[in-house]
Amino acid sequence: MSLEYNHQQVASIIAAQQSRPGALLPILHDIQDALGFIPPDSVSQIASALNLSRAEVHGVITFYHHFRTTPPAKHTIQICCAEACQSMGAEQLVKHAEQRLAGSKQGECALQPVYCLGLCATSPAVMIGEELHARVTPEKFDRLLKRMGIKP
Numbered sequence: 001m002s003l004e005y006n007h008q009q010v011a012s013i014i015a016a017q018q019s020r021p022g023a024l025l026p027i028l029h030d031i032q033d034a035l036g037f038i039p040p041d042s043v044s045q046i047a048s049a050l051n052l053s054r055a056e057v058h059g060v061i062t063f064y065h066h067f068r069t070t071p072p073a074k075h076t077i078q079i080c081c082a083e084a085c086q087s088m089g090a091e092q093l094v095k096h097a098e099q100r101l102a103g104s105k106q107g108e109c110a111l112q113p114v115y116c117l118g119l120c121a122t123s124p125a126v127m128i129g130e131e132l133h134a135r136v137t138p139e140k141f142d143r144l145l146k147r148m149g150i151k152p
Contacts, residue, residue: 005039014049024050024060028067037068073110075148077101078127079136081113084120089137093124096138104150 013030017023027046031038038061047057061067079085079094094113101109119125122134128144136144145151 005035005042007042007045009034010039010042010045011049014046018049024052024057028061032067037071040069071107073107075109075150076112076127076129077109078112078114078117080115080117080119080123080125082116082120085123085125088123090124093126093136093138093141097141100142100145101150109150 010031013034014027017027017030020026024046027050028038031042031046043054043057043061046052047054050057061069077097079090079097081090081094094111097111101111114127117125117127117132119132119134124136126133126136126141126144128148133140133144
């Protein structure tokens with residue numbers, strides 16, 4: 001998984017936004033939209049263009065959970081860890097998912113805890129990509145992985 005990126009593409013994004021008040025967040029969003037992540041090497045380029053320190057740019061990137069500094073995984077699996085889902089076994093489901101995904105290829109799956117997917121009445125809830133799943137048991141989770149072509 002390469003972290004290389006097109007410096008000219010980043011420069012073009014910066015140039016389009018840098019005169020705007022509060023340009024840092026729009027620039028970060030545009031870079032991530034274009035590249036799928038914010039390359040760590042681009043922090044200096046952004047900081048220089050906005051007359052900020054690298055620490056300030058890095059601080060904003062790491063403060064917001066939305067921003068990634070590595071390319072996204074092929075599949076993103078979110079498991080709700082809010083109270084309703086916890087009461088229905090989400091903690092055990094997370095442990096099960098971690099065990100099942102431990103053997104998957106690097107960059108294939110990313111497991112993310114989230115706090116409320118809006119399916120509280122049918123918990124525990126899981127979102128795979130953009131698809132919601134309700135009442136997910138470890139067995140159902142394994143079937144979902146199998147359907148995605150991932151061997152549990």
